[in-house]
Amino acid sequence: MSLTHLTIAESVDKLTKGEITSAELTEAHVRAIEDARALNAFIVETPELAMDQARAVDARRGKGERGVLEGVPLAIKDLFCTKGVQTTAGSKILEGFIPHYESTVTANLWRDGAVMLGKVNLDEFAMGSSNMTSAFGPVESPWRRHGDNRPLVPGGSSGGSAAAVAARLAPGATGTDTGGSIRQPAAFCGIVGIKPTYGRCSRWGTIAFASSLDQAGAFARTVEDSAIMLGSMAGYDKQDSTSIDLPVPDYRAATRRSVKGLRIGIPKEYRVDNMPSEIDKLWRDGEQWFRDAGAEIVEISLPHTKYALATYYIVAPAECSSNLARYDGVRYGLRVPGKDLTEQYEATRAQGFGAEVKRRILIGTYLLSAGYFDAYYIKAQKVRALIAKDFSDAFRSCDLILTPTAPSAAFALGEKSDDPIAMYLNDVFTVPASLAGLPGISVPAGLDSGGLPLGLQLIGKPFDEETVFAGAAALEKAAAFTAMPQIMAA
């Protein structure tokens, strides 16, 4: 089998047995990345660094304990600060920024022996659902509709991560999810994407968008691989006051747990109007797969679901306007001169930020301005409390919640981009769990009539990623998704 088609688990196994070297595995991916530049998945490729890391792993083989990702090459979303390697958040305002420190999540991966292939593209500051807003150009999905060669979006904001893993440019990639930015691109690209509970992964060194929602997670081609990655990334970090001091369970072992006797909740409010029949059917297939595996299907109610998107589009822009105030052209990044300091700020931010980022900063600035703060931000945080309570009430009668991941399959580059609200609707099934801080996973479960992947989402109780992984593994087994994208490394 080609080295670029190995899963993380298979790679670790072969590396441990000495059947392959990390240098061979890494070089195969470096070549694949060079050959797939048309996808625009990477902002920065780091082949020399990757090969150095790989050779170092090979040299210490047999000496001491092996990390869980020893020798495995990964792609890193360009929102994680990487020491000595340009980190842009997909924005012109950070072009050329070279962090002098490493994010905790990536430091954990390197601690466990992983190798960095490069920094992957994303929507600017992770604000988007299509990867169209990146200052470094859109990423193309490696998938094509039957009989239609138009490029499709990979989803967003972690579109480069999802495209790279689907196209076999990396067996795994990091992502971040604020309102669906891991789960939706995973669904669009036919791979697995896990967003853990808020607080499970440290946010230290991850460029902030909306701090009460941002959470790191993992992309991979199997549930087991995503569990291996998350197990490495997660953990308490004293440098992030919102990271939670709990032991990280053995997620990989959890993927082998039975789902027999689990209660799977189906939220009736998620049967939205105009849901494509294929997605509705896939959702019902998912219910049946769980019944067949011995789980029980229960209807649940999440009555405040319909307010989730509006709540999100108050909370996220408000936090964004506050977080992005730091880009002032003084300490790092772009500076556009002006005749005084205010003009310099205004010119720098006008030129440095793209249209969607400006839109969200302006909405947030307005919502937080005098006279509106209580009416909008505090109101939204109250509705958010009700949304979170819906979930805790529902989890009294179920162990997991099953929903579609997104309301459609991937769309073409440029579609939906002129209507911000149509774009925001992509996240209708992922945003509620984000607001409540709950873990969620997207598992590839079928194809639409155009041959494009569709995902199913499982939402779990706080810090119960183990049950999420057990359920996801059951879905994966039953769905037996084997379709592959049209554009893929050999």
Place this chain on the structure above:
Amino acid sequence: MSLDAAAVARIARLARIRLTDDEKTNLAAELSQVMAWVDELQSVDTEGVEPMTSVVGAKLKTRPDEVTLNVTRDDVLANAPEATAGFFTVPKVVE
């Protein structure tokens, strides 16, 4: 809630983002649309509900007030667009 170009100009000034007149006009329409949409929250009964401040209800940990950063001044200045004599530089602020 409807916003006109003048309102957008005021917000843009607060956010320190320079906008062209065309951008102000377009953003007035877009922001009005988004604001009309988020206004639906006003219909939700939140009487007696505490605003959510922490998603997991965790208490913030405290730590001793000690300097823990291990970066140098030059590390911090390395990414500055302009730095002189160990300081960030900006256009003259005080006459």
